[in-house]
Amino acid sequence: MTSVVVAFIILQGRARSSSAQTFFFVSCFNSYCMKWEEWKPFYERIVRVMGYSMEDDEKAAEVLRSILIENDNYIIKEEINSIIMERVYIFGAGPNLEDEIRGRDFSDGTKIAADGATSALLKNGIIPDIVVTDLDGRIRDLLEASKKAVMVVHAHGDNIDKLPIVTNFPLVLGTCQTKPLDIIYNFGGFTDGDRAAFLAEELGAKEIILLGFDFSGKVGKWSKPWLTKHVEAWEEKRKKLEFARELIKWLAKNGKAKIFLGNKKI
Numbered sequence: 001m002t003s004v005v006v007a008f009i010i011l012q013g014r015a016r017s018s019s020a021q022t023f024f025f026v027s028c029f030n031s032y033c034m035k036w037e038e039w040k041p042f043y044e045r046i047v048r049v050m051g052y053s054m055e056d057d058e059k060a061a062e063v064l065r066s067i068l069i070e071n072d073n074y075i076i077k078e079e080i081n082s083i084i085m086e087r088v089y090i091f092g093a094g095p096n097l098e099d100e101i102r103g104r105d106f107s108d109g110t111k112i113a114a115d116g117a118t119s120a121l122l123k124n125g126i127i128p129d130i131v132v133t134d135l136d137g138r139i140r141d142l143l144e145a146s147k148k149a150v151m152v153v154h155a156h157g158d159n160i161d162k163l164p165i166v167t168n169f170p171l172v173l174g175t176c177q178t179k180p181l182d183i184i185y186n187f188g189g190f191t192d193g194d195r196a197a198f199l200a201e202e203l204g205a206k207e208i209i210l211l212g213f214d215f216s217g218k219v220g221k222w223s224k225p226w227l228t229k230h231v232e233a234w235e236e237k238r239k240k241l242e243f244a245r246e247l248i249k250w251l252a253k254n255g256k257a258k259i260f261l262g263n264k265k266i
């Protein structure tokens with residue numbers, strides 16, 4: 001799967017296609033594309049509830065942009081389109097993840113790991129095609145996955161110091177939660193898991209299957225490098241998961257793709 005992307009990118013000669021507008025039209029024709037004006041009210045509420053600084057989030061987007069341009073390892077949205085199959089599996093870091101992946105290979109779809117879930121996939125011999133991360137998963141596993149996966153790296157006000165890690169990844173699609181910049185996208189979504197669902201929708205997935213998503217108040221042990229077992233969600237994480245649940249429900253209602261939580265359609 002990754003070789004398809006690499007071949008595609010080589011064919012493109014990394015020329016920033018002048019037909020990007022056409023691609024944009026085609027992909028938005030097949031999917032729902034969230035506009036900044038539509039995302040802004042969600043973002044303003046997130047900033048208020050979570051106590052984030054919009055200025056820091058904006059600065060983070062600029063920093064990621066500079067690093068990616070300097071390192072020349074960024075890709076544009078049109079370059080990732082080719083790895084999206086009609087069915088997309090998104091793996092979250094909930095306590096149910098390992099039960100939901102055991103004995104399956106997911107070769108009938110594109111596999112997107114949300115940050116911490118990457119470690120569980122690698123441990124179970126599953127290589128993700130795409131990793132969506134704000135760089136607080138186990139860095140060793142993110143580096144391992146990046147040898148085969150496109151890394152969709154999210155810049156925010158609280159991970160500016162970690163952004164230089166992206167220089168180690170061969171292919172990076174940059175995202176932010178503030179107003180998008182030329183090569184730093186905002187497809188909508190907040191946590192790595194729900195952002196992955198917005199990305200899949202934007203790229204034209206028809207069926208999005210969420211595995212390892214659990215909104216009952218427990219955080220899976222793969223969520224953070226220091227966790228050794230599943231734990232009760234702490235206050236900040238509880239709020240994040242509540243937003244994740246709300247945004248997934250919103251996408252199921254407003255997007256074009258069918259979304260499944262495990263085997264249940266939302």
Ligand SMILES: Nc1ncnc2c1ncn2[C@@H]1O[C@H](COP(=O)(O)OP(=O)(O)OP(=O)(O)O)[C@@H](O)[C@H]1O
Binds near residue numbers: 116134191193194214
């Ligand atoms: N019960 C759960 N525990 C942890 N993650 C979950 C759970 N249910 C769904 N997820 C999804 O799995 C994703 C990956 O988890 P991870 O904790 O690595 O992500 P994160 O968004 O970076 O969180 P944080 O900002 O707290 O670091 C989350 O973003 C979330 O969308």
Ligand SMILES: Nc1nc2c(c(=O)[nH]1)N=C(CO)CN2
Binds near residue numbers: 052057156157191240
């Ligand atoms: N400023 C800020 N933004 C975020 C944060 C975070 O910790 N701080 N975490 C996220 C992933 O859940 C997404 N966005």
Ligand SMILES: [Mg+2]
Binds near residue numbers: 137
């Ligand atoms: Mg994360």
